[in-house]
Amino acid sequence: MIVRPRQHWLQLLLVWHGSVLRHILFRLGLNGALAIFAVCLMPWLKGHGLELSTAPFSLIGIALAIFLGFRNSVSYDRFWEARKLWGGLLVASRCLLRQAQTLTGRAPTDPAVREFCHLLVALASVLRHQLRHSLASPAAQADLQRLLPADLAAAVARAQYPCVRLLRELAAWVRRQHTEGRLSEVAVQSMDRNLDELTLYHGSCERIAATPIPYAYSVLLHRTVTVYCTLLPFSLVSAAGVLTPVVSVFIAYAFMALDAIACELEEPFGTEPNDLPLNAMCLTIERSLLELCDADSLPLPASPDRFHVLD
Known part of the structure; x- marks a missing residue:
């Protein structure tokens, strides 16, 4: 996720990292080359009466802008819903750990509370790796070994649905506390509701x-944008003349950038600069839960890199 400070309008014009320009630069170059070709071909086109009017392109451009705006809205809704789900995951984890301390009467530093805390942190970490398709990576295995006992870490690593396995371990912890007489029926029901929330998220x-x-739907819009931007220079050449490459590239940038942004936001759990910073959010959950357990030291908070990207 890009977390740049507020910038001057002139700086925004020159931003490279975090923009989608790098994804569409080649296509913009092709559009500019076509526009130069159209300018060079203009006398021949006029001589043979092969001029395109800008009127149909104006109508198509308005309709295309509406469709692209709708698709961007759908993509952003997915992004925002994903962000709310991870925010809910943080809140539910805090509630469960607080209940594990106050409702059982255990001290924050009690080994059983620390065990419950590590299960919650492991759940967030495993969910992150699952969403990013990196469960088999060394980083995922290291997180499991760091947070869980060796036998449980191996079982979770072998599971087809590791998050479900961890949720079962959390529920088993609650059951053990009830069996030991540390949780009443009402307290168990309260914690179970938060476990249901975790399952929902x-x-x-x-x-x-x-x-x-x-x-x-994505293919239709992508094809339409490509065909529109390809033919656009030939409709502009009679009105814009030698300025056709500038005007054509500017218009093509607007449509291609909207298409690229929608593609990027469509998958909010990826590793693109504008995707959700799952690593940073997992670290926030871990720091928050460890502080509730009165840990002596906390992991350092996540910070953006030199390009203002928070992973």
Whole structure:
């Protein structure tokens, strides 16, 4: 996620990192080359009466802008819903750990409370790796070994649905406290509701990750943008003349950038600069829960890199 400070309007014109320009620069170059070709071909086109009017392109451009705006709204809704789900994951984790301390009467530094804390942190970490398809990576294995006992870490690593396995371990912890007489029936029900919330957030993230915007819809818009921007210079050449390359590239940038932004926001759990900073959010959850356990030291907070990207 880009976390730049507020910038002057002139600086925004020159921003490279975090913009989608790097994704569409080649296509813009092709559009500019076509526009130069159209300018060179203008006398021949006029001589053969092959001039395109800007009127149909204006109508198509308005309709295309509306469709692209709709698709961007849908993509941003997915992004914002994903952000709210991870915010809910943080809140539910805090509530569960607080209840694990206050309702059981255990001290924040009690080993059983620390065990519950590590299960919650592991759940967030595993969910992050699952959404980013990196469960088999060394980083994911290191997180499991750091947070969980060796036998449980191995079981979670082998599981087809590791988050579900961790949720079962959390529920088993609650059951053990009830068996030991530390949790009443009412307290168990209260904690179970928060466990249900965790399950809902986890399942909703899976739904977003597994259900992209319909492919045919994306292909239609991408093809329309490409054809429109390809023919655009030939409609502008009679009105803009030698300025056709400048005008054509500017218009093409607006349409291609909207298409690229929608593609990037469609998958909010990825690793692009404008995707959600899942690593930073997992670190926030871990720091928050460890502080509730009165840990002696906390991991350093996440900070943006030199390009203002928070991973």
